[in-house]
Amino acid sequence: MTTFVLLTVTGLGLGAMYFLIASGLSLIYGLMGVLNFAHGAFITVGSYATWWMSENVFDGVGSAWVRFLVSALCGLVAGAIFAALVELVLIRPLYQRHIEQVLVTVGLSIAFVALVQGIWGPDVHPYTAPGWLHETTTLFGAHIPNDRWVEIATAVAVLVALQLFLRRTRYGLIIRAGVENRAMVTALGIDVRKAFTLVFAIGGVAAALAGALSNVYFGSVTPDRGTSLLIFAFIVVVIGGLGSITGSAIAAVVVGLVQQYANYYGTNWIGDWGLGDLSVLLLLAVVLLVRPRGLAGAVAA
């Protein structure tokens, strides 16, 4: 029972990070039809900016919590600016040219990892978070690392904030309509390109948040963090349905839990065959066969 509880909360924590990444990916694809392979770079920006600011700018400033929060905030700002620049400089000139967009985002993702390795080296850097995050809370006999609660709470807060934004604001309305029929939004006199930049910036913030939290979850910073998390985030987007935030949230929880359960129980059963990742791929295959649009997908027009 204690193992099951630990796996469940850990799976939810992992799912929370997947959701933060997938929400932006899903909105970007739903609105613009862009498969953004550079999204991993947004995660890396958040991860490294948070780590670098904490180590170099805010080292010794205030308490560990203040350093962590202010550094993470800098990471989010860096993620938003970087993502908006990617949209303005690389994506906008290639609007409607989907093959070129894929090529440029794949190229950026590869080049960015190389750039980070060139500046900070290929090695793993340890990340020191506030002590409480490394401590545990006991739940039904299971000792749950506290950072899992923070990850879950952050993802829930982002989900609520995104839903409020999409349902209560004019830009949210434009994005929801644009996911259904981009051309018709333009035909109503709305400059949908502003929404494109905004969606990229939102995606950049959420991915950077995932990057900052991944530092705590894994206790380290690595150049390929973005790439490895992005693969599962793409699977979450496809399972959840392109363009659906709620679908992404549900799929992220399912993928995080399946991965954790299969990893632990599969390893106990047949040994370390990487059943966690394999089970996620099987889940993807089943969803694609049974419901190709995903759990709650819309089709971008």
Place this chain on the structure above:
Amino acid sequence: MTAAEAVETRTLLEVRNLHVNLGQSHVLQGVSFDVPEGGVTALLGRNGVGKTTTLRAILGLVGRRGTVRLGGEDLTALATHRIVRRSVGYVPEDRDIFAGLTVEENLRLAERGDEPRYDLVYDLFPELKTRARQRAGTLSGGQQQMVAIARALLNDNRLLLVDEPTKGLAPALVTEFAHVLERLSELTTVLLVEQNLGVVRRIARDAVVLDTGRVVHAGDAKELLAQPELVRRLLSVTAGGHA
């Protein structure tokens, strides 16, 4: 010609030598026509001759060559949203309402000015008020058409591009929408694509006929429809229709 007559015949929209290629197909092959200010100009032609493409090309929704002027201003280089902000409304052929949004959200999205004309919209379509919170995708075809027209009516447009508003509607609804279009034509200039010649006869003042991407006739709508042989030759239909 008196001053009053000169005002009546002033050109609002000038389309000159419009070409559109869609894939390998040269859909519009030098379309030129004028839309006078006020009243309804019907854009007629058989299926597939380029009527919808002409409206979309005027709005810049498809790539085109040629010139489009509204009130003398060249719109050719402007993006679609900027053309629409020059007070051009659009009611697309397949309604293109946002199915996942409510009726109220569909209308709110279409607001351009500070004073959207909800009074006019609800006067013409009182049903939309009672269905404000209903998802537009769950409406009937006629109700969806109401939303599509209402979006264009919310703003004080100089020109309305209306594409087959009676397509797929029951005869009773066709009559209702013909009445709405008649009301619209009193408020603004309408360029109307319509297959139902009964509706055209009832509300159109001028007619432009397209065939294989070219204008083959332009003139008074009623004069055209009074010549059954010409109608049969240009449109391959008899000049009947229910309105």
